Amino acid sequence: MNPRRLGTVIGIELRQRVRSVGWYVLLGVFFVILVGVLALSFASFALGGGGNEWFFSLVIMLVLLLVLLVSPTLSGSAVNGDRDAATLAPVQVTLVTTVEIVIGKFLAAWIAGLAFLVVAAPFLLVATAAGGLNPGVILASLGILVLEVGVVAAIGVGFSAVVARPIFSVASTYLVIAALSIGTLIAFGLGGLALRSEQVSITRDVDFSAAPEGCDPGVWPRDTGCPSYEELPCVENRYISEVPRFDRVWWVLAANPFVILADATPPTYVDGYPRDLFSQIAYSVRLAQKVPETETRFDGCAAPDVPSYETPEDQLDGTVPSWFVGLLLQVLIAAGLLTWGIARTRTPAKRLPPGTRIA
Structure with missing residues (x-):
């Protein structure tokens, strides 16, 4: 030329x-x-x-x-x-x-x-x-x-x-x-909803139905001979549900002009939270890369653990x-x-x- x-x-x-x-x-x-x-x-x-x-x-x-x-x-x-x-x-x-x-x-x-x-x-x-x-x-x-x-x-x-x-x-x-x-x-959106997978939810809760007759689990006094919460048996329940798999189609958004603009811009976080629109869009797209858990557990019979709290910035670990x-x-x-x-x-x-x- x-x-x-x-x-x-x-x-x-x-x-x-x-x-x-x-x-x-x-x-x-x-x-x-x-x-x-x-x-x-x-x-x-x-x-x-x-x-x-x-x-x-x-x-x-x-x-x-x-x-x-x-x-x-x-x-x-x-x-x-x-x-x-x-x-x-x-x-x-x-x-x-x-x-x-x-x-x-x-x-x-x-x-x-x-x-x-x-x-x-x-x-x-x-x-x-x-x-x-x-x-x-x-x-x-x-x-x-x-x-x-x-x-x-x-x-x-x-x-x-x-x-x-x-x-x-x-x-x-x-x-x-x-x-x-x-x-x-x-x-x-449609691809993530179409490509679903099973997720098993396992919960353990106190079996209040095992309480003797006349013992109201919500109001019984401890000096009436009724068992305490700790003395009641626990029962385990399993639930199977379907969750969308956006982690399998997140790459589709890579060619979106607005996603490219947001993802290429250095993120700005304050106390772990997005501070501008670029960071918010990039966070949402990158979070879609996370593989959903195949099994979740909740134990209502055990002492509650101190909840672990992750900020949006922490949740992006492992994404690209x-x-x-x-x-x-x-x-x-x-x-x-x-x-x-x-x-x-x-x-x-x-x-x-x-x-x-x-x-």
Whole structure:
């Protein structure tokens, strides 16, 4: 690839974005939404009193959500839209190669998607200035967000080169994004409930039915000849129930964009409890890796033990992060679509879909 020709393609794409009124409308709506979130955060979390971590994570999650909703409409018609407007063929007859056209449009869509992060920068600065934020949280979350914007842009541009009609390429992009963000949650929930296993509950309790007639276990006095609790026999009961096995399907969530963002961010705990939205999501997902006990016991006849209390941070011992696996899967999907799109855009083409405009 020639850097100069690649830069020309990127420049043309970005100038078209800048000239579009709808682009500024989207950025303006996004700014208004963030203002509302900032006002509610001040009222709800009291940023000066330690709620700034929640505000920062909420803003990052909101930026990712809006990118997932808006980016397909901006990148899903990058190639086939130019083909319909008869502006692709004149570019293809120049020295610009097919790889440079598709990659240039992808990079332009990536840069355009990062504009939302630029708009959110003042709000992120407010959350950072409130104090108490771990620098690792800021760097990791922003880095993952930048990568996720690029993945969505690549998927959209890839479909725009593969599918002939812009409306279908945009819809295909939304379907892939929905499968990664919502479909993984549905598959996780239904899969865990479907893959159940038996759990045996064994309990030992005092057999109050063995008390002599006239001895009320709740009120009898000890000087009436009635036996004490310790003198009554114990009976053991077994109960068999089914428990969901989310530990067998937790990996499905690895490709979820929001899980990747939360799991890749260094957790923040205070007294063992999650302090921000990232840590709360990561804790919930990592806890799903725990294998449920096949047998539980309760002995009501023995002296009660001092209960062992585990904080959420302690419960994560033995679990592993999965964000890098999910991110790798997303990158492979995006790279595969871009490669397929390059092959479909290359000229001269032996076969074209019916009704495809050439020039």
